[in-house]
Amino acid sequence: MLFTSDSKVIVQGIKEPLGSVYAPLMRDYGTQVVAGVSPGYAGESLDGIPVFDMVEQALATVAADVSVIFVPPYEVLDAALEAIAAGIRQLILITEGVPPLDIVHLLRKAEATETLVVGPSCPGVIVPGKILLGTHPAALYQPGTVGVVSRSGSLTYEVAHELTQAGLGQSLVVSIGGDRIPGSSFQQWLQILEEDDGTDVIVLVGEIGGDSEEAAAQYIAEQIDKPVIAYIAGRTTPKGQAIGHAGAIIAARMAGMGAEVGTAESKLAAFKRAKIPVASSPWQIPELVLQVMQAEQAQQA
Amino acid sequence: MDLLEYQAKELFSQIGIPVLPSQRITHPRDLKGLKISYPVVLKSQVRTGGRGKAGGIKFVENTIDAVAAAQAIFHLPIMGCYPEVLLAEAKYNADREFYLAILLDSSTRRPLMLGSRQGGVDVESKLEHMQQVVVDQEFSSFYARRLALKMGLEGELIQSVSSVLEKMYNLFVQQDLDLIEINPLAVSTTGELMALDGRVVADDAALGRRSNIAAFIATIPDTALPNVTGNEKGKLTSDLKRVQLEGNIGVLCNGAGLMMATLDLIHSAKGKTASFVDIGGEYRHNCPPETLQERLQQGLDLILADKTVKAVLVNVLGSVISCRQVAEGMTFYLRNRKNTPPIVVRLVGDRIEQAADLLAKSKIPMTDSLEDAIAKTVILAQV
Numbered sequence: 001m002l003f004t005s006d007s008k009v010i011v012q013g014i015k016e017p018l019g020s021v022y023a024p025l026m027r028d029y030g031t032q033v034v035a036g037v038s039p040g041y042a043g044e045s046l047d048g049i050p051v052f053d054m055v056e057q058a059l060a061t062v063a064a065d066v067s068v069i070f071v072p073p074y075e076v077l078d079a080a081l082e083a084i085a086a087g088i089r090q091l092i093l094i095t096e097g098v099p100p101l102d103i104v105h106l107l108r109k110a111e112a113t114e115t116l117v118v119g120p121s122c123p124g125v126i127v128p129g130k131i132l133l134g135t136h137p138a139a140l141y142q143p144g145t146v147g148v149v150s151r152s153g154s155l156t157y158e159v160a161h162e163l164t165q166a167g168l169g170q171s172l173v174v175s176i177g178g179d180r181i182p183g184s185s186f187q188q189w190l191q192i193l194e195e196d197d198g199t200d201v202i203v204l205v206g207e208i209g210g211d212s213e214e215a216a217a218q219y220i221a222e223q224i225d226k227p228v229i230a231y232i233a234g235r236t237t238p239k240g241q242a243i244g245h246a247g248a249i250i251a252a253r254m255a256g257m258g259a260e261v262g263t264a265e266s267k268l269a270a271f272k273r274a275k276i277p278v279a280s281s282p283w284q285i286p287e288l289v290l291q292v293m294q295a296e297q298a299q300q301a
Numbered sequence: 302m303d304l305l306e307y308q309a310k311e312l313f314s315q316i317g318i319p320v321l322p323s324q325r326i327t328h329p330r331d332l333k334g335l336k337i338s339y340p341v342v343l344k345s346q347v348r349t350g351g352r353g354k355a356g357g358i359k360f361v362e363n364t365i366d367a368v369a370a371a372q373a374i375f376h377l378p379i380m381g382c383y384p385e386v387l388l389a390e391a392k393y394n395a396d397r398e399f400y401l402a403i404l405l406d407s408s409t410r411r412p413l414m415l416g417s418r419q420g421g422v423d424v425e426s427k428l429e430h431m432q433q434v435v436v437d438q439e440f441s442s443f444y445a446r447r448l449a450l451k452m453g454l455e456g457e458l459i460q461s462v463s464s465v466l467e468k469m470y471n472l473f474v475q476q477d478l479d480l481i482e483i484n485p486l487a488v489s490t491t492g493e494l495m496a497l498d499g500r501v502v503a504d505d506a507a508l509g510r511r512s513n514i515a516a517f518i519a520t521i522p523d524t525a526l527p528n529v530t531g532n533e534k535g536k537l538t539s540d541l542k543r544v545q546l547e548g549n550i551g552v553l554c555n556g557a558g559l560m561m562a563t564l565d566l567i568h569s570a571k572g573k574t575a576s577f578v579d580i581g582g583e584y585r586h587n588c589p590p591e592t593l594q595e596r597l598q599q600g601l602d603l604i605l606a607d608k609t610v611k612a613v614l615v616n617v618l619g620s621v622i623s624c625r626q627v628a629e630g631m632t633f634y635l636r637n638r639k640n641t642p643p644i645v646v647r648l649v650g651d652r653i654e655q656a657a658d659l660l661a662k663s664k665i666p667m668t669d670s671l672e673d674a675i676a677k678t679v680i681l682a683q684v
Contacts, residue, residue: 236564
């Protein structure tokens with residue numbers, strides 16, 4: 001597993017409003033938060049976590065594998081590039097409102113350095129019982145074998161809550177964020193969960209808008225052997241007045257997706273084609289997970 | 302956020318993409334002082350597409366016809382929008398019409414360049430001619446040449462069209478655009494290029510660092526600037542919005558995905574949502590979790606102002622602040638208010654029993670089950 005209780009974590013933006021709240025919470029959960037970075041605050045500490053001006057300055061004193069970034073949106077790209085330059089290869093971007101072209105720029109650098117980027121605009125990753133990298137409300141989670149990958153924030157908490165209530169703990173829960181250009185895709189995380197020995201079943205939580213779910217459904221049909229349960233939010237959301245962009249329609253059609261791509265119907269159809277069961281409510285997810293678990297056990301017997 | 306055509310063309314002009322001399326018309330009488338020679342095209346400046354088919358683009362030969370056409374266009378709503386400005390340009394004799402666009406592609410997570418030698422009004426029906434190039438690494442001119450060649454261009458057109466593409470790309474990056482489109486890029490018999498129509502979509506998140514674009518948007522009628530969190534450090538974002546539907550249930554949730562799911566579930570339970578307010582915003586760098594009580598109160602203000610609401614559902618999950626604090630915020634808010642519709646609260650987490658006790662004193666039912674909270678709200682709304 002990528003993230004373990006041995007992972008060493010720095011928090012960039014530790015003196016920012018979000019960073020100062022969540023860094024101690026992460027540390028209290030058991031995450032090894034070894035340092036924080038906020039320019040101008042070197043020498044201070046936040047709740048016992050030493051603060052540095054720069055990532056490379058922190059890494060002269062402590063070793064770290066992961067950075068969780070809470071800096072303001074227009075500073076996220078720079079903070080991420082700074083972390084990569086200092087040798088960090090796993091970045092969790094929490095902040096909302098990062099311009100997509102900044103993520104494009106970051107991804108070119110990240111892919112060249114094999115750096116994993118999660119987010120932006122997301123609660124990050126939690127491996128229940130081991131490590132919290134972000135803002136997931138840890139009390140709602142418990143260790144287990146269900147992997148959850150989501151585009152949503154608090155809806156992810158809801159799904160985890162339902163699973164925990166049903167006694168179905170989670171191996172890893174990641175929200176990739178709802179931005180058009182996410183740092184990592186559904187496909188990347190499906191692959192990670194497929195290869196993770198601690199994960200038996202995968203739950204995919206999607207929303208209307210964009211084509212991530214359609215692409216994920218295809219990927220699951222072709223590449224994923226573990227059972228997947230899906231849930232989509234937004235089935236009844238009224239369709240906004242569409243200002244038709246020929247460019248976007250053209251790009252969608254050329255990618256082999258109908259002009260309806262992005263709608264709930266399109267996503268449900270994609271899951272149906274890929275034979276992925278779709279829950280009708282968050283509380284139905286544990287039922288479906290149990291069904292596929294029992295079916296797997298019966299098969300193996 | 303879409304810009305108007307004349308604004309897109311102003312950006313084109315600044316970066317060197319060829320556009321025709323034009324004049325903005327804010328009233329039909331402006332045409333008496335028109336500095337462009339006839340025949341002239343008059344175009345409605347609204348953000349929507351399909352202006353031509355809707356009658357918002359007219360060719361005129363003389364002043365009298367121009368004034369009449371302008372009158373007609375000013376009074377023509379296109380997808381509900383009336384123009385405040387028309388754009389007048391000389392009619393251009395195009396030998397051919399190309400299509401060029403650059404947009405963000407979410408599957409490759411890169412900018413995507415599109416081009417076709419068969420541009421113009423029905424480009425969507427001729428997709429077999431559409432070519433695409435992904436700008437995988439840092440942009441260099443050769444990406445543009447690659448697209449030009451795929452489009453089947455030859456000779457001087459390779460360089461001239463590439464040059465336009467390169468300028469489009471520079472504008473795309475410099476102004477944080479989601480989309481830039483030229484359709485048609487007219488080609489004259491001598492190979493001169495002219496962007497006859499331009500479309501630019503600016504990225505909402507970036508508006509805080511693109512004041513010129515924000516200034517353009519501020520002049521477009523019926524357009525509110527989207528909530529931008531990137532600009533003012535330390536400023537709490539307090540602009541919650543109520544979205545109006547038709548029904549009798551008001552909903553508050555912390556988070557867009559959770560909201561959509563809650564609305565789906567209300568619908569499944571045969572309820573009808575009247576309006577909703579997302580009181581989330583938890584990944585905004587300047588919106589720390591402690592502000593939830595404040596957002597909750599602002600959200601309640603907005604929902605209770607909607608007189609069609611007969612019952613309210615508050616669904617708050619996973620906040621750093623305890624359930625008891627949420628309950629305190631609610632009871633304090635409701636203390637001196639009379640005749641509020643029944644409110645059902647759904648909370649999960651820390652200090653939940655204390656929350657339940659507090660809310661019970663104000664006769665507000667609380668549950669940690671979303672299913673039960675929804676069922677109860679639907680029933681209360683029907684009473």
